[in-house]
Amino acid sequence: MDPLSGFVGSLIWWILFFYLLMGPQLQYRQLQIARAKLLEKMARKRNSTVITMIHRQESIGFFGIPVYKFISIEDSEEVLRAIRMAPKDKPIDLIIHTPGGLVLAATQIAKALKDHPAETRVIVPHYAMSGGTLIALAADKIIMDPHAVLGPVDPQLGQYPAPSIIKAVEQKGAEKVDDQTLILADVAKKAIKQVQDFLYDLLKDKYGEEKARELAQILTEGRWTHDYPITVEHARELGLEVDTNVPEEVYALMELYKQPVRQRGTVEFMPYPVKQEGKK
Numbered sequence: 001m002d003p004l005s006g007f008v009g010s011l012i013w014w015i016l017f018f019y020l021l022m023g024p025q026l027q028y029r030q031l032q033i034a035r036a037k038l039l040e041k042m043a044r045k046r047n048s049t050v051i052t053m054i055h056r057q058e059s060i061g062f063f064g065i066p067v068y069k070f071i072s073i074e075d076s077e078e079v080l081r082a083i084r085m086a087p088k089d090k091p092i093d094l095i096i097h098t099p100g101g102l103v104l105a106a107t108q109i110a111k112a113l114k115d116h117p118a119e120t121r122v123i124v125p126h127y128a129m130s131g132g133t134l135i136a137l138a139a140d141k142i143i144m145d146p147h148a149v150l151g152p153v154d155p156q157l158g159q160y161p162a163p164s165i166i167k168a169v170e171q172k173g174a175e176k177v178d179d180q181t182l183i184l185a186d187v188a189k190k191a192i193k194q195v196q197d198f199l200y201d202l203l204k205d206k207y208g209e210e211k212a213r214e215l216a217q218i219l220t221e222g223r224w225t226h227d228y229p230i231t232v233e234h235a236r237e238l239g240l241e242v243d244t245n246v247p248e249e250v251y252a253l254m255e256l257y258k259q260p261v262r263q264r265g266t267v268e269f270m271p272y273p274v275k276q277e278g279k280k
Helices: 002-048 073-085 105-115 131-137 164-171 181-207 209-220 232-238 248-254
Strands: 049-054 092-097 118-124 140-144
Touching: 002 049, 002 092, 002 248, 049 073, 049 248, 073 105, 092 131, 092 248, 105 118, 105 131, 105 181, 118 131, 131 181, 140 232, 164 181, 181 209
Parallel strands: 049 092, 092 118, 118 140
Antiparallel strands: none
């Protein structure tokens, strides 16, 4: 074999290997820079500290393996740090897009947001379910896209909703279920009461004690499935104050959180052309 040809072949292979290894990382870094610039622009425009907690799956690994995210202790650590660093006399805009997560982490974030002296605003461009709703309820103002949704905050014990465990024991009778189910039911009752009490504390100053208790019960009692979408209209029917003036920068920001490349089922669209065909 020609030594030069062998060298060129090896060089091409190493270049390809480097691209496969570093390409996704470089693209991700570019996205991070673009996000930072947009967040800075939004912060200046709204005169606020802008914080994001956006849980979309992103392909950033060697083989583009998607990483699925939810509210975690690491999230609460970072958000609490951001809130502590925020000027006490300036508003906070928290942009959240999440399916939910750990109750502990969500309650920590909600408490820190409520305790901020200046106005706090939670912005929901698409959805903030479960723990995301808990956090949204802590804000002075909830701003949702007209088609965004919140969700119930009934606690989940493993794969089962806490209210459903209690209902199952009530229907069968305590004498007809095993000890493990009885223990789960006891824990479920405690979990529901804990979340209800926390919601009441979050809401009583803004909505009054009676309305706060009503909302806390409705959102935790298992009236709906855990993934039930509470629309803007439904939220207002429940008595929640919801604004729909989502800043345009938020939509632009969401475009910078890439979804992994999918083999099928992708959504594509062509924006209406500014210059129509056949016209000058």
